[in-house]
Each structure stands twice: as C-alpha cells, then as structure tokens.
Amino acid sequence: GAVVSQHPSRVICKSGTSVKIECRSLDFQATTMFWYRQFPKQSLMLMATSNEGSKATYEQGVEKDKFLINHASLTLSTLTVTSAHPEDSSFYICSAIRVGQPNTEAFFGQGTRLTVV
Amino acid sequence: GDSVTQMEGPVTLSEEAFLTINCTYTATGYPSLFWYVQYPGEGLQLLLKATKADDKGSNKGFEATYRKETTSFHLEKGSVQVSDSAVYFCALVHSGGGADGLTFGKGTHLIIQP
Numbered sequence: 065g066a067v068v069s070q071h072p073s074r075v076i077c078k079s080g081t082s083v084k085i086e087c088r089s090l091d092f093q094a095t096t097m098f099w100y101r102q103f104p105k106q107s108l109m110l111m112a113t114s115n116e117g118s119k120a121t122y123e124q125g126v127e128k129d130k131f132l133i134n135h136a137s138l139t140l141s142t143l144t145v146t147s148a149h150p151e152d153s154s155f156y157i158c159s160a161i162r163v164g165q166p167n168t169e170a171f172f173g174q175g176t177r178l179t180v181v
Numbered sequence: 182g183d184s185v186t187q188m189e190g191p192v193t194l195s196e197e198a199f200l201t202i203n204c205t206y207t208a209t210g211y212p213s214l215f216w217y218v219q220y221p222g223e224g225l226q227l228l229l230k231a232t233k234a235d236d237k238g239s240n241k242g243f244e245a246t247y248r249k250e251t252t253s254f255h256l257e258k259g260s261v262q263v264s265d266s267a268v269y270f271c272a273l274v275h276s277g278g279g280a281d282g283l284t285f286g287k288g289t290h291l292i293i294q295p
Binding site for chain 1: 185217222223224225226227270281282283284285286287288
C-alpha cells in the first residue's frame with residue numbers, strides 16, 4: 065500500500081516552545097491531508113483538513129493560531145504546535161488521501177507522541 | 182453529530198479463539214464504515230471496509246457486515262493469532278473512500294496470548 069511518513073515519532077518540549085510535525089506522502093501526491101489528535105483512552109479526533117495551496121479548515125474548538133498547518137506541496141503537510149503547554153501533550157496523527165487507483169483511500173502516518181513539560 | 186462506539190479494551194484472548202469486537206455508530210444518511218488496525222510502532226492501516234448496507238468487508242480472516250437496522254459493524258475472526266495483537270479502530274465517513282475526515286471510535290486493544 066501507499067506510504068505516509070510522519071516525523072518525529074516522539075518529541076518532548078518545554079512549555080512555551082513550538083514544535084513542528086511533518087507528514088509526507090512518499091509514493092503518491094495528496095491534495096488533501098488530515099490531522100488528528102488522540103488523548104489517552106479517547107477517540108482520534110479530527111483537528112483540521114489541510115489542502116495543498118490553500119488555508120486549512122479547522123474543526124470547531126481547534127485554535128487555528130495555536131495549531132498552524134502548512135500544506136505547501138502535494139507531498140508535505142506540517143503541523144506546528146505554537147507556544148506549547150502541558151495540556152497539548154497528546155498523540156498526533158496525519159492521514160493523506162490518495163484519490164482513485166482504483167478507490168480513494170486514506171493512508172496514515174505512524175503518529176507523533178508530543179509531551180510538553 | 183456523528184459518533185462511533187466500540188467496546189472497551191483491552192480484550193485478551195488465547196490463540197485460536199473466536200474474536201468479536203463490537204462497533205455501533207450514529208450518523209445521518211448512509212456513511213461508509215471502516216475497521217483500521219494499528220500494530221505497535223506503526224501507523225493505522227485499513228483492515229476492511231463496507232460502503233453500503235448488508236455489504237461484508239473481509240481481509241486477513243477478519244469480517245464485518247454493515248448492518249443498517251442495528252447501526253452496527255462488528256469485527257469478527259474465527260481463529261485469532263498472536264500476530265493479530267494490535268489496536269483496532271472502527272470508523273465512518275460520509276464520502277465513499279475517506280476523502281473527508283473520518284470519525285473514529287476510541288479503539289480496542291486486542292491481546293492474543295499463545
């Protein structure tokens with residue numbers, strides 16, 4: 065199947081700093097990528113839809129100024145957690161949509177475990 | 182809004198046991214339903230899917246049938262193996278193949294003992 069690479073897999077940062085997470089589709093182009101967040105014992109929750117060349121669409125309750133999304137190319141979307149706080153500690157996972165061939169399907173990265181201390 | 186409810190884990194079974202992981206959903210219209218699996222240290226992988234009522238998705242010995250009357254999509258396998266140990270997520274989407282964001286259940290951690 066198609067490969068989506070997410071980096072880093074784990075990151076620890078200090079409160080007040082910013083962290084960038086990358087999501088790359090390695091063998092296909094993705095005009096649409098999604099960012100999810102999972103708190104312990106909770107569902108994966110959709111945070112935002114990232115569209116190549118345009119602004120991201122954020123779900124209700126997600127602060128767009130805190131979670132900056134950039135989708136500058138057809139193979140890369142980045143999520144930057146700005147001024148991170150301990151409550152931002154979570155598991156973040158991206159997915160990239162491969163259209164057609166023969167079906168449209170979502171492929172997921174390995175996820176990033178963010179710990180803010 | 183849409184929601185997916187799946188049984189809490191962890192679920193611990195012996196090898197060759199029969200597996201059922203329950204999943205029910207609440208959604209408007211006719212969503213597509215999915216089971217994803219996440220092996221340790223890896224990303225989510227699509228296990229199987231069904232796009233309309235009474236469809237049965239199957240893969241690697243796992244099956245799930247889209248039951249609209251009971252709004253369910255229970256995952257079953259007749260004889261589990263240690264290699265099936267993973268976290269399983271039930272999910273739905275309103276477009277056919279995931280072109281919209283998915284709504285996930287909380288995940289069920291399955292542990293298979295030799």
